[in-house]
Structures are given as C-alpha cells and as structure tokens.
Amino acid sequence: MSKIHVTTTVNNEVVEFLADPRETLLDCLRDRLDLTGTKEGCGTGDCGACSVTVDGTLVCSCLVLGVEAEGAKIETIENMAQDGALHPLQRKFIEHAALQCGFCTPGILVAAKALLDKTPDPTETEVRYWLAGNLCRCTGYDKIIRAVMDAAAEMRGAA
Amino acid sequence: MSVHKSLPHDAALLHVSGQARYIDDIPTPADTLHLAFGVSAIAHGEITSLDLEDVFASEGVIDVLTSGELPFENDVSPSAHDEPLLSTGDIHYLGQPIFLVIATSHLAARKAARLAKITYHDSPPILSIDDALAANSRFEDGPRIYGQGDISVIDSAPVVIEDSFEIGGQEHFYLESQAALAVPQEDGEMVVHSSTQHPTEIQHKVAEAIGVAMNDVRVEVRRMGGGFGGKESQGNALACACAIAAQRTRRPCKMRYDRDDDMIITGKRHDFRITYRVGCEENGKILGISFVHYARCGWAQDLSLPVADRAMLHSDNAYHLENIRIESHRLKTNTQSATAFRGFGGPQGMIGIERVLDHVAHRVGRDPLEVRLLNYYQDHQDHSVEASGGSISSKMKTGPQTTPYGMEVEDFVLNQMTADIVDRSEYQSRRNAVADWNARHSILKRGLALSPVKFGISFTLTHLNQAGALVHIYQDGSVRMNHGGTEMGQGLFQKVAQVAASCFGIHMDRVKITATDTAKVPNTSATAASSGSDLNGMAVKAACDTLKARLCAFLVDRHECRHSDIQFKDEQVWIKETAFRFEDVIKQAYENRISLSATGFYKAPKVAWDRIKGQGRPFLYFAYGVSVSEVVIDTLTGEYRILRSDILHDAGKSLNPDLDIGQVEGAFVQGAGWLTTEELVWDAKGALKTHAPSTYKIPAFADRPDIFNVSLWDNENQEDTIYKSKAVGEPPFMHGISVYLALSDAIAACGSRYPHLDAPATPERVLTAVQRVQRHGL
Numbered sequence: 001m002s003k004i005h006v007t008t009t010v011n012n013e014v015v016e017f018l019a020d021p022r023e024t025l026l027d028c029l030r031d032r033l034d035l036t037g038t039k040e041g042c043g044t045g046d047c048g049a050c051s052v053t054v055d056g057t058l059v060c061s062c063l064v065l066g067v068e069a070e071g072a073k074i075e076t077i078e079n080m081a082q083d084g085a086l087h088p089l090q091r092k093f094i095e096h097a098a099l100q101c102g103f104c105t106p107g108i109l110v111a112a113k114a115l116l117d118k119t120p121d122p123t124e125t126e127v128r129y130w131l132a133g134n135l136c137r138c139t140g141y142d143k144i145i146r147a148v149m150d151a152a153a154e155m156r157g158a159a
Numbered sequence: 160m161s162v163h164k165s166l167p168h169d170a171a172l173l174h175v176s177g178q179a180r181y182i183d184d185i186p187t188p189a190d191t192l193h194l195a196f197g198v199s200a201i202a203h204g205e206i207t208s209l210d211l212e213d214v215f216a217s218e219g220v221i222d223v224l225t226s227g228e229l230p231f232e233n234d235v236s237p238s239a240h241d242e243p244l245l246s247t248g249d250i251h252y253l254g255q256p257i258f259l260v261i262a263t264s265h266l267a268a269r270k271a272a273r274l275a276k277i278t279y280h281d282s283p284p285i286l287s288i289d290d291a292l293a294a295n296s297r298f299e300d301g302p303r304i305y306g307q308g309d310i311s312v313i314d315s316a317p318v319v320i321e322d323s324f325e326i327g328g329q330e331h332f333y334l335e336s337q338a339a340l341a342v343p344q345e346d347g348e349m350v351v352h353s354s355t356q357h358p359t360e361i362q363h364k365v366a367e368a369i370g371v372a373m374n375d376v377r378v379e380v381r382r383m384g385g386g387f388g389g390k391e392s393q394g395n396a397l398a399c400a401c402a403i404a405a406q407r408t409r410r411p412c413k414m415r416y417d418r419d420d421d422m423i424i425t426g427k428r429h430d431f432r433i434t435y436r437v438g439c440e441e442n443g444k445i446l447g448i449s450f451v452h453y454a455r456c457g458w459a460q461d462l463s464l465p466v467a468d469r470a471m472l473h474s475d476n477a478y479h480l481e482n483i484r485i486e487s488h489r490l491k492t493n494t495q496s497a498t499a500f501r502g503f504g505g506p507q508g509m510i511g512i513e514r515v516l517d518h519v520a521h522r523v524g525r526d527p528l529e530v531r532l533l534n535y536y537q538d539h540q541d542h543s544v545e546a547s548g549g550s551i552s553s554k555m556k557t558g559p560q561t562t563p564y565g566m567e568v569e570d571f572v573l574n575q576m577t578a579d580i581v582d583r584s585e586y587q588s589r590r591n592a593v594a595d596w597n598a599r600h601s602i603l604k605r606g607l608a609l610s611p612v613k614f615g616i617s618f619t620l621t622h623l624n625q626a627g628a629l630v631h632i633y634q635d636g637s638v639r640m641n642h643g644g645t646e647m648g649q650g651l652f653q654k655v656a657q658v659a660a661s662c663f664g665i666h667m668d669r670v671k672i673t674a675t676d677t678a679k680v681p682n683t684s685a686t687a688a689s690s691g692s693d694l695n696g697m698a699v700k701a702a703c704d705t706l707k708a709r710l711c712a713f714l715v716d717r718h719e720c721r722h723s724d725i726q727f728k729d730e731q732v733w734i735k736e737t738a739f740r741f742e743d744v745i746k747q748a749y750e751n752r753i754s755l756s757a758t759g760f761y762k763a764p765k766v767a768w769d770r771i772k773g774q775g776r777p778f779l780y781f782a783y784g785v786s787v788s789e790v791v792i793d794t795l796t797g798e799y800r801i802l803r804s805d806i807l808h809d810a811g812k813s814l815n816p817d818l819d820i821g822q823v824e825g826a827f828v829q830g831a832g833w834l835t836t837e838e839l840v841w842d843a844k845g846a847l848k849t850h851a852p853s854t855y856k857i858p859a860f861a862d863r864p865d866i867f868n869v870s871l872w873d874n875e876n877q878e879d880t881i882y883k884s885k886a887v888g889e890p891p892f893m894h895g896i897s898v899y900l901a902l903s904d905a906i907a908a909c910g911s912r913y914p915h916l917d918a919p920a921t922p923e924r925v926l927t928a929v930q931r932v933q934r935h936g937l
Contacts, residue, residue, distance in 0.1 A: 027266075036184035037177020039384070041334045042418040046852035049334055077177035090175035094167050097817040100825060101648025102174030103334035103384030109175060131860045135852060137332050137385050138648045139821060140828030141863045 008069040010035065011079035019066035025059075026050045028066030029076060037077040037106045041135065048134030051107035051114075052076045058114040060133075077106035080113065088151040088158075089113055096147035100138030108134045112148045120156055124149060161660040161667055162882045165817035169646075169653040169672050170382065181384050182338035182354050183415050191340075192221060194400050194414035195268035196256035197275050198424060202284035202493040202845025204250050206257065210276035214260060217274055219267030221408065224259040229403060231370035235395035237360060239460040242496065244368070244399050250279065251458035252493050253845045254423035256396065261404045261412065269417060284493040284845045288432050288453045291490035298460050298489040302451075305471050305773030307563050308482030312447035316438025320518055323435070325917040326507055328455070329428035329500055329833045330849075332857050333647075335384020337394050337425065338415035341365075341401035348375045349402050354383045355394040356645050357685035362677045368399040369406045373677075376402075381674035386647035387829070388499030391685045392461055393425040422850040426498030427839065429454045429466055433511040443523045443530035447482035450474050450511055454504075456489050457496035463489050465619055466497070466504035468770055472564055472619070472777060473508030477573050477611040478516070478534040479560045493845055499687060501829065502892045505614055509893050510834070510918070513610050517900055521913040526590065527900070528581070528609050535611075536560050538574040539877070565774040568781070570877045573611050576785050576807050580609070583868070584787040584805035593789065597908040604792050605802075606905025610897040611785045614890035615778030616689055617766050623684040624763035624779075626694035630659065630702040632755040636742030638663065639671045643683025644695035646675075649888055650818035651691040657814060658696045658881060662703035664727035665741055680758075689782070689886035692814060694761060696881035702759025710744065713753050764879075780878045782885045784808035786827065786894035788864070790901040794909055794933075797926025799902060801831065803866035806894050811876035811885030823869050823891040830895020832858040834918045835902070909933050 003018040010033060017032040026043075029035045029052070038061055041049030045060040052061045053075045054068075080087045089112055092098070099105045108131060115122060115130045122130070127148050128141075136144065173179035197214065199206075214223050226233050226245040236242035246257045258275065262268035285296050313319060339361075340352040349369060353361045358378040366373045378398075383390055397414045404412040416424065432453040439445045452470055456463035471485045516534065520527035537560060559567040581587065586609060593605045618624050628642040640659050646652045652672045660667050677683070684694070711725050714734060724735045731738040749755060768777040786806040792799040806827055810819040836856040840848045849855040875883040899920055906914040906925060910932035917924055 023266075030183075034186070035177075036180070039181075039334070040183075041336075042852050044418070044851055044853055047334065081176055086172075086175065093175050094171040097165070097167060097171075097821050099168060099171060099174050099648075100650070100821060101334065101383065101385040102168075102170060102179050103181065103648075105174045106177040128860045128863070135332075135334065135857060135859060137334055137387070137829065137857060138825045140824035140826075140867075141858075141860050142824050142867050142869075143821060145860070145863070 004067050006067055006070050008072055008074060010074045011076060021065065021067055023066045024062050025064040025066050025069055026061040028069065029061060035076050035078055039103055039106060041104065048111060049104050049107040051110040051134065053110065053114055058111055077110055080109060087113065088154050089148065092147040092151040096143045096150065098139065098143040098147040104134060104136045108136065108144060116152050116155060120152060122152060161657040162814050163812060164657065165815055166653060166657065166667065168650050168818065169656060180381065181335050182340055182352055185340060185352060187340065187411055187413060191411040191413055192261050192263065192404065192408060193265040193268045194404055194412055195260045195272040196424065197258040197260060197272040199246065199250045199253060199255045199257055200277065201250055201279050201281055202253040202286065204279045204281040206246065206248050206250065206277060207280050208278045211258060213274040213276070214271045217267065217271035219263040220260060220271045221263065222261040232367040234367070235364055235399050236459060237392040237461060242459040244396055252495055254495065254847070256424065259400050259404065261408065265415065286492055286494060286841060286845050288455055288490055291492050296491045298456060298463060298491055303468065303471065303487045303773070304484065305564055306484035307561065308447070310447045310449050310482050310484045312482050313436060313438030313449065316446045317441050318522060319438045320522055321436045322518060324433060324514060324915065326431045326433065326510060327919050328430040328497065328839050329837050330422055330839060330855055331387045331389030331427065331500060333383065333385030333387060333389055336416045336418055336421040337390065337397050339394060339397040339401045340411065340413040341398070341405040342411045343405045343409055347371055349405065351376065351378045351398050351402060353378055353380060353394050353398045354390055355380055356383070356386045356390045356647060356687055357392065358645065358675050358677050359683045360392065360685065361394060361398045364395045364399050365402040369402050378677045379674050380645045383645065383647040387501045388503065388687060389425065391499040391687050393498055419850045422855070423847055426457060426461060426496040428500035428833070429456060429463065429497040429504065429507065431470065431507040435511065435515050437515050437519060439519050441523060442533065443519050443525050444533050445478065445480060445519065448480055448515065450485045452485065452487040454487065454489050455492050455494065455497065457492055457494045459496040461496045461498050463497060466499065468504065468619055470504035470508035472615060473505040474512055475563050476509045476512045477536060477613045478512060479536045480563060483563045485563065494841060501826065502889045503688065505889065506830065506833070506893050509612070510896050510899065513896050513900060517903060518913050521907060528586065531611065532577065535574055536568045536571040538571050539569055564777065566776045566778065570780055572783050572809065572874055573613065573785060576783060576809065576872055577611065580785050580787055580805055580807045583807070586787055589789065602794055604794055604905045604908045605789060606792070606901040606903065606908065607789045608897050608900035608904050609785065609787045610900055612783060612890055612893045614782050614893065616693065616780055616782055616886045617763055617778045618684065618688045618690060619768055619770065619777045621766050621768055624690070624694065624766055625684065626698040626761050627680040627683060628695065628698035628702045628759040629679045630699060630706060630757055630759065632706060632745055634746055634749045636745045637669050637671065639673060640699060641673050641676060641679040642695040642699050643675065643680045644691045645686040647686065649691065649822060650815060651686065651695065654692045654814045654818065655696050655699050659699050659703055662700055662707065663741065665730055689888035689890065691888065692884065693880055693886050694763065697761035698759045700759065700881060701761055702757045705757040705759065706755065709753050710748055713748050713751060780876060780885070782809055782887065782890040784891055784894060786897040788897035788901045790898065790905055792902065792905045792925055794929045797922035797929065799922065799925060801864040801898055804864040804897065805868045806891070807870050807872050808891050809872040809874045809885060810887045811874060811880065812883040813871055814882060814884045816871055819871060819887045820869050822887045826891035827894040828858050828863060830892040831898040834895050834899040835920055838919050838921050906932055910935050
C-alpha cells in the first residue's frame with residue numbers, strides 16, 4: 001500500500017514521516033521517529049502503556065492512526081522533563097518508589113500529567129478513576145497514587 | 160552501609176523519562192527481519208494438509224518455515240523434550256505454533272501468519288480435570304503422595320468435614336509481552352537479546368536449535384517489563400525461532416508476541432481442584448487431614464512437576480498437622496502448558512488448607528482466628544525461652560515441630576506476627592462491627608478474614624540453589640558488577656549493588672550495574688523461586704570478599720599492619736587511625752600488579768530433598784506474613800469492594816525496605832486479582848476466550864483497597880543469608896487469600912451454611928454462592 005506523507009509536531013519539533021495508512025500512531029512514534037518511550041502493552045486501548053496527548057487530549061496511541069497526526073501537536077514521555085529538569089511527577093515517582101518494571105510508567109506519567117494540567121487539586125478518588133485505563137502489574141498502584149497526590153500538592157505550592 | 164536503605168530502583172530515572180530499553184526498543188540494523196507464528200485453530204488432532212501458498216505470497220514475506228525445515232533440535236521444553244517449537248503434525252492445544260513466518264515487518268509477519276489454509280483431523284480434546292481423569296491423561300505414572308502420621312484418626316474424630324473446590328489459573332500479564340532479538344555474528348556465533356528470567360536456558364535451547372555449542376551463543380538480558388514466572392521457560396520459543404531465522408537469513412531477527420498471541424500461546428498458572436477430608440476436635444483442633452490435588456498442567460510437562468510438588472509442600476501452611484496425607488495428580492490436557500507463576504504452586508496448596516481452617520471454624524462455631532491460632536506451629540522463641548528458663552513444657556518435649564515432609568520448623572514467628580496484626584488492624588473490634596453491620600443490613604454484607612503465610616525459600620530442585628558473580632574494580636576506583644540474576648522490576652539489581660557498595664564501604668554511584676550476560680557469568684539458575692537476591696547477593700559478596708582479601712594482603716605487606724587493622728568504610732580504606740581514599744588504594748594496588756577482578760560463587764547450605772519420597776529439607780528457611788482484609792458484597796449483584804487490607808510481612812532484615820514493601824503491595828494486589836477478577840475462560844473447543852485485557856481483568860487503580868496498610872516485620876533471618884535478609888518475591892502473593900476468605904465470610908453472613916465458593920470469586924460466583932446460602936435459610 002502506498003505510504004502517506006505526514007507532517008506533525010512531536011514534542012515541540014516539526015517532524016515528517018511516511019506512514020502506511022494502516023499504521024498506528026504508536027508504531028509511527030516508535031518505528032518512524034525512534035520515540036520508544038511510548039510502549040505497546042495490548043494494542044487494543046485497554047492498558048494505557050501507549051498513552052500520549054494529541055492536541056492536549058489524552059489518547060491511547062495504539063487506537064490512533066499515524067496519518068491522523070497530520071497537523072496535530074503530539075506530546076510523549078520524552079518531552080516531560082524540561083531543560084534537563086524532571087517534571088514533579090517524575091521526581092515523585094522516583095521518591096515514592098512508584099515503579100518496578102517500568103513498562104507502564106511512561107503511559108501513567110503522561111496520563112497523570114494530563115489530569116493535573118486540567119485538575120490541579122484532584123481527590124484521591126479522581127486520581128484512581130482517571131488512571132483506571134492504565135494497567136500496572138507490578139506495584140499494586142498504592143505508591144503511584146501517593147506519588148501523584150504528592151506531585152499535585154507540590155505543583156500547587158509552586159504555582 | 161548501603162544495605163538496609165530505601166534507595167530507588169536502579170533504573171528509576173530511565174523509567175520515568177522513557178529511556179529504559181526493553182527488547183523492542185533496542186536499535187536494530189535496517190535489514191532486521193520480524194517473525195510471527197502461525198498457530199493451530201483446533202485443540203487436539205492432526206494436520207491433514209498445510210497450504211502455505213498465500214503466506215509465502217503475502218507482502219513482505221521472506222520465508223516460511225515448518226518443522227521439516229528446522230535444521231537441528233525441534234524442542235523448546237525446559238527439560239522433558241516434549242515441546243516442539245513447531246508442530247510435527249500432531250496438535251496438542253489451540254494456539255500451538257505450526258509454522259514460522261519471516262518478514263520485513265512485525266505487521267507483515269502477523270498478517271501473513273493468518274493466511275495459511277490448514278485442514279485437520281480432529282480428535283476430542285481433553286480440556287477439563289474431569290476429562291483428564293476419565294482418560295487417565297497425566298504426567299508421571301500416578302499420583303505423588305506425601306504425608307506423615309496416620310490419617311485413620313479422621314474416622315474417629317468428633318467432627319469430620321469433606322468438601323472440594325476449584326481454583327482457576329492466572330495469566331501473568333507482564334506488561335511487556337514475550338520478545339527476543341537474535342543477531343548473527345562471525346564464525347557462526349549468535350547474540351540473543353531475550354526478555355527472559357533464565358538466560359542460561361535460552362543459551363542452552365538456542366545452541367541446540369542452531370546446532371552449535373553453548374560457547375557460540377551469548378544471551379544478554381538488561382531488563383524485563385515484568386516476568387512473574389511467565390518468562391522462566393516461555394521465552395524459549397521466541398529466542399530459538401529468532402536464532403534459527405537469523406542463522407538461515409544471516410540477518411538480525413526479532414520476534415515479539417502481540418498481547419492476544421501471547422495469551423493464546425503461552426502457559427499460565429495451574430488451575431487446581433482440591434478435595435479435603437478433615438477430622439477435628441469440637442474446638443477446631445485438627446486431628447487428621449487428607450488432601451487430593453488435581454493440577455491441570457496443559458499439554459507439555461514444562462515445570463508442572465515441581466509446581467505440583469510445591470503445592471503439596473504448602474498444604475500445611477502455618478499449621479502443625481501430625482496426621483496428613485496429600486495426594487497430587489498432574490493432569491495432561493489440550494490447553495496451554497501451565498508454567499511457573501509467582502508462588503509456583505505454593506498459593507494453590509496454601510489456599511487449600513486456609514479454606515479448611517475456615518470451614519472447620521464455621522462448623523465448630525468459633526472465630527476462624529481462634530481456630531488458626533489453635534493449630535499454628537509454635538514460635539521458635541518458645542524453645543529458647545523454655546529451655547533457658549529450665550522448665551520443660553509439654554511443647555518443649557516434642558522439640559521443633561515437623562512439616563509433613565520431614566523438615567523441622569525452626570524459625571516460626573507467626574504467633575507473634577499474628578498478635579501484632581490483630582492489634583494493628585483492630586481485628587476484634589472490627590469483627591464485632593462487621594457482625595453488627597450484617598445484623599442491621601440485608602443487602603450489603605461485610606466480611607473480615609485473617610490469613611497467614613509460611614512460604615519455603617529455595618529451589619526444590621536442590622542443584623539450582625547456586626549462583627555466580629563477576630566483579631571488576633577499575634584503576635579509577637569504579638566498580639562494575641555482574642551476576643546471574645535478571646531484573647524484571649523487582650529491584651534485584653539495586654539490592655545486589657547495595658551489597659557490593661557495602662562490602663567496599665563505597666557510595667552507590669561508584670558501582671555500575673550491568674546487563675545479565677551468559678558470557679560473563681555462566682551456568683546460572685533462573686531468577687525464580689524468590690531466590691534472586693539471596694543467591695546473587697551472596698555470590699557478589701563472595702567476589703567482593705575475594706577482592707578485599709587481595710587488597711588487604713597487599714596493604715598488610717605495604718603498611719606492615721595486621722588484617723584486623725584494615726576497614727573499608729566511608730569511601731576510604733582505614734588502616735588503624737589513618738584513612739586512604741578508596742581510589743588511591745586501588746591505583747596503588749593496580750600498580751603493584753594486584754588482580755582487581757574476581758568471580759564469586761555461592762551455593763545455599765543445608766538443603767537436601769527427595770521429591771519421590773517427599774522427605775528432606777527442601778528449604779533453607781521460611782518467609783512469613785499475615786494479612787487481614789475486609790470486604791463488602793452486594794447480595795443482589797455479587798459485586799464487591801475491598802474496604803481495607805492490613806499486611807505485616809517478614810522480609811528478614813530488609814536489604815531495601817521501600818523495594819520490599821513495593822514487592823509486598825504488588826504481590827498482594829496480584830494475589831487478590833488471582834482470586835477475584837482474573838478469570839480464564841476456555842470454550843468447549845478449547846479456545847481461550849479471555850485473551851486480551853478487554854476480557855481478562857487484572858486489578859486496576861480503582862480496585863486497590865480503600866485503606867491499605869503494609870508494614871515489614873523486623874526479623875533477622877536465623878539462617879546466614881545476605882545481610883540477614885529474606886526473599887520477598889513470591890511470599891506476599893499469598894496475602895491475597897485473605898480477600899477470598901473475607902468474601903466467603905461475607906457470603907456466610909447470608910445464611911447458616913458454609914459457602915461453596917470457587918476461585919476466582921468473580922461477582923457471578925459470589926452471587927451464585929450468596930443465593931445458594933440464602934436458599935438454605937438462616
């Protein structure tokens with residue numbers, strides 16, 4: 001099948017790639033742009049490991065076609081640390097030991113950031129239900145929730 | 160000292176920034192090829208025709224291999240040689256690999272794999288435990304039987320209870336699916352990157368598959384995206400397929416299972432049926448007990464024998480059972496070959512006896528906690544206190560109590576731990592509050608349960624209890640460390656690095672952690688049986704001790720001091736009152752031609768086990784824990800929530816408390832998932848219908864208990880383990896049993912009968928159990 005030329009902005013950089021029209025955004029990010037921080041856990045939108053934002057909206061990149069990225073602004077885990085400084089969520093995940101194998105971590109961080117961008121003062125229940133689409137098999141979730149709540153508190157304090 | 164500190168996971172920074180590389184993230188040459196298996200659509204029978212024309216013609220396909228084209232061994236089993244990589248014509252389960260597609264992309268390979276035209280001669284599949292029993296389809300000639308004492312005491316016991324229940328299997332659902340990458344080298348050598356817990360087995364199987372010696376194959380594992388036992392043997396097929404294809408095409412070959420393929424092809428936790436017949440006193444003291452275990456092992460033997468053995472070895476859990484018989488049937492079925500999964504049979508054995516204790520308590524009308532305490536082994540302090548006090552009690556006369564397999568329980572601490580958690584969790588007042596709630600509410604019912612864990616630590620195959628390490632110190636005082644253990648998220652690499660840093664008295668940032676590599680440390684055991692830090696920590700310590708001995712000998716000579724004058728601490732080497740910088744000592748040692756590289760080796764002491772007789776000391780020690788869970792169920796829908804869980808867990812003198820608590824929390828949630836929401840469903844033809852997270856439900860964020868308190872029990876290991884710590888990978892998995900028992904307790908509040916509740920206790924099963932109890936009235 002002939003490929004389609006896509007121009008898009010990923011992590012504030014304009015990029016171009018050729019995509020098979022059947023190819024997912026996840027595969028384009030990983031295979032065309034070498035942004036392998038975004039992971040495939042299920043390929044069916046049920047685990048959240050491939051979470052990215054498209055024009056500020058949290059999506060599973062395995063459910064978005066690469067060609068749909070045309071003209072959009074995409075942000076991935078690779079853009080979360082700014083100028084070499086970790087985002088408070090990233091720091092708090094380390095501090096609270098909120099990761100083990102790490103495979104779900106990028107997706108959960110992207111999803112949590114999308115929550116805090118809109119809801120800086122979430123309740124624990126809001127965090128739990130917002131992140132309900134992100135599966136983690138290692139941690140049992142407790143430390144992740146603590147890390148997100150703590151990061152939110154710090155960010156509110158800093159604002 | 161770096162040990163006993165809560166340092167972050169060694170790769171935490173890489174993980175939060177998306178830089179940590181898993182197999183599919185490793186940059187590969189542009190000519191890399193991608194593989195996929197074509198799998199069988201029936202569960203049992205023979206292939207009558209195989210037309211691969213459309214597969215060959217599919218876009219991007221380079222080659223397609225069937226069993227006839229395999230150059231050497233067609234076997235990916237861990238030991239029994241009963242697991243062909245590609246079917247030779249016989250079909251043993253639905254999802255069995257039949258042919259291998261080699262293509263230019265992952266998607267092209269997967270699409271092509273669906274295009275084969277295959278006809279079969281169907282045979283009736285043996286799917287269930289009953290099917291297998293009817294056909295006498297089993298591994299080993301007959302059941303294994305372990306036990307002690309005389310179970311005829313059951314017949315004359317005041318109370319006799321008989322029942323049976325089923326326990327479902329469990330999908331590992333490591334977030335990173337199985338993956339491997341083989342890169343051909345000059346002179347026939349092969350480098351394999353594999354997401355595996357067992358690099359040496361990958362090396363061994365790949366060498367057999369491509370017809371070379373093990374020294375021609377190097378396997379490297381930096382990390383896995385979760386393992387849980389699912390990557391102990393199940394990665395063999397992908398690694399062998401990649402190596403065969405790479406040898407054939409002379410190009411790098413990569414294979415990763417898509418999630419659905421992973422669930423359809425690979426093995427899972429063994430499902431069990433357990434029947435029991437128990438005789439006890441009116442107060443609930445067990446006099447004699449007989450268990451029969453039926454384990455559904457799937458089509459190939461894999462690790463089923465030691466898994467089923469370990470289930471038998473945990474049939475006593477925390478209870479001293481003087482008259483016991485355990486009979487274990489290992490049944491062969493036309494389903495995925497069940498494999499290792501955290502606990503390795505232990506959880507199944509343990510839930511058997513825990514349900515018995517619960518059932519006994521219900522029958523004799525006492526709180527299950529009282530009945531548990533009545534049957535517990537005695538704490539080890541009981542011996543010493545009584546001995547030193549000079550008063551020889553009746554307990555002391557019997558000495559340490561013996562398990563059903565002849566091992567003395569010398570380190571029991573659950574009496575103390577249980578007293579502690581009863582206090583912390585306010586068990587008694589909540590027991591009353593639950594009873595009060597249930598008296599006042601007819602729709603929502605609450606349940607509360609406490610369950611203990613006593614888990615044996617060591618591989619039951621005794622020779623596996625060995626490990627190797629390689630430690631280098633470079634001229635600048637930096638240390639590079641390697642050992643046979645693999646990192647799957649559990650924090651092993653950090654814990655072992657803490658050991659190395661502690662040995663030399665240096666900061667962690669001097670110690671570089673490196674990928675597991677069969678060229679550096681050979682003949683390793685799988686990172687399994689919770690043994691990772693016990694074995695590899697000791698091996699690294701042995702290497703560090705060798706290096707320190709060389710440095711000390713050098714310093715004794717140079718400074719005319721004694722060995723005992725030298726100390727390694729605070730980044731310095733102290734000779735009496737004088738301190739030298741570590742890097743300066745290293746530089747001098749180098750210049751004086753002292754070898755700064757050493758291997759280390761460790762073998763666990765004391766263990767000796769005869770699995771046929773069922774006698775010996777299979778374990779170096781036991782790890783303990785106890786949990787209390789409270790749930791609420793909706794008797795109209797069967798839905799439920801975990802309201803609160805309190806866990807007290809014994810990790811010995813923890814090497815890293817944060818990482819260990821992480822293991823406990825994650826294991827508990829995984830264990831609760833096994834017994835509640837995680838349901839595997841096969842249809843009548845043997846097709847696994849729950850092969851994706853859309854239908855197979857592991858716990859999610861919202862399923863964690865509302866109140867979740869996890870603490871470590873400060874308890875130095877009595878045995879000489881690495882810095883007196885205890886293994887922590889598997890034991891806390893079984894805390895999930897308290898959730899199952901709490902659900903059963905809530906259901907019991909709906910009537911007078913003891914609930915029949917199979918696991919997983921899905922809302923459907925809870926509802927059915929509620930209705931059954933209600934039918935029999937109060």
